[in-house]
Amino acid sequence: MSDIIQLLPDHVANQIAAGEVVQRPASVVKELLENAIDAGATNIKLLLKDAGKTLIQVIDNGKGMSATDARMSFERHATSKIQKAEDLFNLSTKGFRGEALASIAAIAHVELKTKQDNEELGTCIKIEGSKIVSQDFISTSKGTSIAVKNLFYNIPARRNFLKSDTVETRHIIDEFQRVALAHPTIAFLMHHNNNEVYHLKSSNLRKRIVSVFGTKMNEKLVPINEQTDIVGIEGFVAKPEFSKRKRGEQFFFVNDRFIKSSYLNHAVVNAFDGLLEQGSHPSYFLYLTVPANTIDINIHPTKTEIKFDNEKALYAMLRATVKHSLGQYNVAPLLDFNRDANLDTPYEFNTKTKPTSTPRISVDPDFNPFKEEASKEIHTPFKREPQTQSWESLYTSVAITDEEKQSELFDNQQEIKTQKTFQIQRKYLLSSIKSGVVLINQSLAHQRILYEDFLESITVKEANSQQLLFPVKISYTSAEIEMIYTIKTELENAGFSFDEFTKDSVTIKGIPVSVTESKITIILEELLSDIDLEVPDASFSHFDVMAKSFAKTLSIKTGTQLSEREQEGLVNDLFSCKEPTVSPFGKPTFKTLTLNEIDNLFNS
Helix, strand or coil, X not given: CCCCCCCCCHHHHHHHHHHHHCCCHHHHHHHHHHXXXXXXXXXXXXXXXXXXXXXXXXEECCCCCCHHHHHHCCCCCCCCCCCCHHHHHCCCCCCCCCCHHHHXXXXXXXXXXXXXCCCCCEEEEEEECCXXXXXXXXXXXXXXXXXXXXXXCCCHHHHHCCCCHHHHHHHHHHHHHHHHHHCCCCEEEEEECCEEEEEECXXXXXXXXXXXXXXXXXHHEEEEEEECCCCEEEEEEECHHHCECCCCXXXXXXXXXXXXXXXXXXXXXXXXXXXXXXXXXXXXXXXXXXXXXXXXXXXXXXXXXXXXXXXXXXXXHHHHHHXXXXXXXXXXXXCCCCCCHXXXXXXXXXXXXXXXXXXXXXXXXCCCCCHHHHCCCCCCCCCCCCCCCCHHHHHHHHHHHHHHHHHXXXXXXXXXXXXXXXXXXXXXXXXXXXXXXXXXXXXXXXXXXXXXXXXXXXXXXXXXXXXXXXXXXXXXXXXXXXXXXXXXXXXXXXXXXXEEECCCEEEEXXXXXXXXXXXXXXXXXXXXXXXXXXXXXXXXXXXXXXXXXXXXXXXXXXXXXXXXXXXXHHHHHHHCXXXXXXXXXXXXXXXXXXXXXXXXXXXX
């Protein structure tokens, strides 16, 4: 037999490696930003077009590369971060695999410009699909500029798997936030389609968190600070009253590297035990500093998973530290009910710099509790009825009253006789049909009704909008503002009307007729979360996601008491839907039970 095993060409091997390293445009953003940080940059710019599908460009003022290093950086397993295997357990850099640039160059058009500080000219390299097109000397500023164009141009199937620009932009912003939060001393700038999304100046940790998530975040933060021989923990947790239904603002950093750890997350949630509502998740920004030789980062190409030598000790310390800070800043209640809360002071409080003063007592000398009582007029309890115009009108009014009372009495009896629906445990509706009974889930049924109504009003009819007497201003993060702006047209078709967009807020002056003013914030938050999870590739899918989100938020919830008229109206509206059998999310809205099935229950 002939030999069948052969060595794959480099460009094929690079494309295979790219499948692990580059999953979407956000993966490229992460790798390029980390390379810029490893190069010692203090100012980093990220430029995007079409959610990174057309262009991803990162410009930094780092130390740059020589002509030889620039060429070698695109080779597989070529890196300046490590030299021997032992270095894997003492890493101080973001990257170390030497796969990122080679993988990116295999599936995109890449243009690299770089120059070192002591060189007169820099180097420009252009690569298309792992093939070097040109390499020239150019005049450029110190640092590196790398532009990745037409991502997945030679793998059309992979490009088709990408989601909409809104979703891909959200993933890029997530990666950008993680890098920016890990390095508050580095200035970052992010532009998307020539619109500025972030402009973060060099600052401390608290200011960086506030600049990323909005000014309202400042009042939510509770500081964390604990130093031990095993781990140093610092950062912030949000107060329990600001917890969210969705997981989102939860960040762990180990040695300035973002990680995901369900084990450590459980420690933080455990520290909030008894302070959170059911189903709520706390927000936190926690920075752990551990010896580099006690962790293993080389587990996955994304480097977001880490193994610790002493996970149990870390769990206990993290839980105790968070719990201590919640108690120190009077967020968590204590058992000492006789304690005077005014005596509590933070550990860092200094009485020398902040001297205490004697409390003052103010007394009103003119106060007289009997003065007001004496001035009151005396009223007799007798109230004279107004005189009627004639004696006939008296009897006429009484006769009419009796007839109304009789009609109301008989009407009520008739309603009792003709009642067809019954509510069970404020969750289900039981209605009789010719063949038996039907059991309806009131929440899922209402979701189907609202879903079809919204979809029809958005796509077929002109959505009616009610103007608000006072426009509502809602604060959002820059990432959320960007997402709302991308679906602004669809929201306007649904009945929303916007007055002003700023970097950290949206002003709404009109809402759909079926939406109340108190639910505007809830609806938009749910919508942003749903768009994150859905796959809206066509413009119609945006409408579909919006209709589902609106229906889920505004539907009747379990535990709502319905009147007989509301019950019958819900049943009638459900069975006049185009697809009454399932909710918008594929769950059955009702179950039927025939008379034969009911008889079998008693005969068995």
